[in-house]
Amino acid sequence: MYDRKELFKDVNRIVVKIGTSSINTEDGKLNRQFMENMAAQVAELHEMGKKVILVSSGAIGIGIDILDFDSRPKEIPVRQACAAVGQSVLMQQWCESFAKHNLKVAQILLTYDSFSNRLTYLNLRNSISTLLSYGVIPIINENDSTSVNEIEATFGDNDKLSAMVASKMEADLLIILSDIDGLYDKNPKRNDDAKLLSLVEEITPEIESFGGSPTSMKGVGGMRTKIEAAKICYMSGCYMIITNSATENVVTKVLCGEDIGTLFLANQDVHKNRIRWILLSKSCGSIEVDVGAKEAIINSMSLLPSGVTGVGGEFDRGEIVEIVCEGEVFAKGITDYTSDELELVKGQHTDLIADILGYKNYNHVIKKENIGIC
Numbered sequence: 001m002y003d004r005k006e007l008f009k010d011v012n013r014i015v016v017k018i019g020t021s022s023i024n025t026e027d028g029k030l031n032r033q034f035m036e037n038m039a040a041q042v043a044e045l046h047e048m049g050k051k052v053i054l055v056s057s058g059a060i061g062i063g064i065d066i067l068d069f070d071s072r073p074k075e076i077p078v079r080q081a082c083a084a085v086g087q088s089v090l091m092q093q094w095c096e097s098f099a100k101h102n103l104k105v106a107q108i109l110l111t112y113d114s115f116s117n118r119l120t121y122l123n124l125r126n127s128i129s130t131l132l133s134y135g136v137i138p139i140i141n142e143n144d145s146t147s148v149n150e151i152e153a154t155f156g157d158n159d160k161l162s163a164m165v166a167s168k169m170e171a172d173l174l175i176i177l178s179d180i181d182g183l184y185d186k187n188p189k190r191n192d193d194a195k196l197l198s199l200v201e202e203i204t205p206e207i208e209s210f211g212g213s214p215t216s217m218k219g220v221g222g223m224r225t226k227i228e229a230a231k232i233c234y235m236s237g238c239y240m241i242i243t244n245s246a247t248e249n250v251v252t253k254v255l256c257g258e259d260i261g262t263l264f265l266a267n268q269d270v271h272k273n274r275i276r277w278i279l280l281s282k283s284c285g286s287i288e289v290d291v292g293a294k295e296a297i298i299n300s301m302s303l304l305p306s307g308v309t310g311v312g313g314e315f316d317r318g319e320i321v322e323i324v325c326e327g328e329v330f331a332k333g334i335t336d337y338t339s340d341e342l343e344l345v346k347g348q349h350t351d352l353i354a355d356i357l358g359y360k361n362y363n364h365v366i367k368k369e370n371i372g373i374c
Contacts (some may be wrong), residue, residue, distance in 0.1 A: 002199060002265070003255025011172040011353050013051045013132075014149035014255070016042070017162035021179040022245035024089070025060030027244045028065040030058075032091065034245065035081065035097045041251040042137060043101035048359035050255075051132045053169065054139045055162040056094065062086030087141065094139055105134045109143035115164055116281040116320070126167055127153065140165055167236035167276055175254055176226055177245035182262030183223060185210055203231055230264040232280060239263065243355035275372040278320055280333050285313025285339055286329070287320040287365065294325040297371055305353060308346040315339045317361070323371070331373050333366035 018038065018146060025031045035306040042052045063082030066089065073079055091107050098105050108128070110230075117123050131138050142161055159176065166174040180188065181196055188194035200207055211224030226242055233240040241254055243261025253260055289297070295306025303323065315321055316338050337345070342365065345353050352359040 002263070003257070004259060004263060008173065008255060008257055011050070011239075011255065013053075013169060013173075014045065014172045015053045015055060015162055015166040015169070015171045015174045016251060017055040017174065017176045018057060019156055019158070019176070020057040020061050022177050024061040025055065028148045029100075030062055030093060031064075032093060032097075032356075035093055036100075038039075038251070039094070039101060039103070040296070041249060043103055044252055045103075045255065046135070048138075052137060053132070053165060053171070054094075054137060055158050055165060056090065056139050056141055057158045059086035059141060061092050062089050075370055081094075081249045083364065084177065091139065091181060098137060102105065106131050106136050106138050108138055108140045110140060110161065111143050112282055114374045115168060115277070118277065121168065121277060128169055159225040159229045160232070163236075163238075163240070164233035164280060166238045167232055167280060168273075170236075170273065174229070174238055174240040174244045175251060176193035176229065176240065177250065178226070178242060179245065180223075180242075182242045183207075183210055183226070188231075197262050199303075200230070200258060200262060203227060203234060203264070212290050233264060234267050235270065235279070236267060236276055237266045240372050277371040278334060278370065279374060281320045282330075283322045284319040284334060285315035286324050287310070287311060287325050287335070291325060294323075294330060297323065297331055297368075298373060300368055301370040303366040303371070304350055304363070305337075305342070305345045305348050305365050306343060306350070308365060311339050311342045311346060313339060321366075323366070329374060333372065334370040335366055336362045337365055350373060 016038075022034060023031055042054070047054050060079055060082045063086030064086050065082070067082060073082065082345070087109070091105070096108055108124075110124070114124055115122070128138050140161070142158060162174055162176065163172070181292050183197045183200065184194040186194045186196065188196075199209075208227055211222065211227045232242050240260045241263050243250055245253065247253065247260060250260070288310030289305070289307045290309050291305065293303060296307065297303055312324075315335060317336055318334060320332055321335050322329045323333055337340075341357060344356050348356060350363045353363075
């Protein structure tokens with residue numbers, strides 16, 4: 001049995017994700033008392049020298065209440081409008097709650113593209129690190145009002161977003177607060193014999209099968225998106241806990257090592273930050289390779305044009321692509337050739353690249369240092 005107090009003794013950087021069902025009351029109002037309590041707990045951690053980042057959902061739910069809708073709108077522009085209206089109210093309340101503890105907050109609105117563009121990601125990382133160094137509490141949310149993706153389809157009520165933040169900021173622990181006690185072996189709201197899992201050492205197909213539909217009408221982050229978040233944390237060397245936001249002083253209890261919620265262990269043999277960025281970024285296309293090329297890549301070798309059998313999508317040099325073999329994505333990497341160039345040189349020997357294209361960028365299609373194994 002793992003001693004949580006021992007595991008968390010050196011935890012310094014913490015991401016706390018707060019779901020819609022925690023921010024909103026059952027009647028759709030802003031749960032100010034919860035936010036006051038959360039600010040008090042974060043302030044306590046701040047006094048202990050911990051660095052805390054909040055990922056706060058709830059803007060759409062608040063906007064729905066302010067605009068007096070009877071139900072959650074399905075139209076994306078209407079939901080974007082709700083997010084725009086609700087976000088300012090959400091941040092105002094966070095400002096007021098933390099001001100009582102002499103703490104300042106900063107609003108950061110993100111989209112998936114914020115992590116996919118290397119320069120944007122590095123600037124974001126530096127910005128958040130600077131805020132933390134000044135004792136400011138970053139409060140992050142998905143930029144729903146301008147996102148070009150379907151709202152909530154990308155991050156799933158911020159579950160994936162919180163894991164991405166934890167990974168990119170090299171956090172030690174992600175705490176996902178929800179309206180459920182943790183991960184059960186079946187839906188506890190429909191099955192009286194459902195058992196709470198205290199510990200998940202590895203995310204197996206059986207564990208993935210426990211993921212289900214959303215747990216409430218207000219939130220959209222069901223267990224499936226939380227398990228996906230746990231996968232990201234695992235590969236990033238970050239512990240993750242799913243627990244109930246209704247538990248009194250839940251965050252401080254977690255940090256004290258109390259056995260609440262479900263703990264997902266972290267992989268201690270983690271990828272370098274650059275490889276994590278490649279693996280977690282959005283792909284612009286795909287490259288199909290043969291079995292020999294797959295074996296070479298797995299053995300830490302570069303991808304050569306001779307091993308390429310097909311090209312999917314349109315991409316430019318320097319963009320991230322999936323590497324596929326026999327229909328399965330097994331790696332991702334940064335390509336040194338465009339999709340058009342690859343269509344011409346695929347299956348060819350390196351020595352023929354210059355003759356075919358009239359020039360040669362590199363002998364390889366993707367350099368081994370720019371490949372991450374999924």
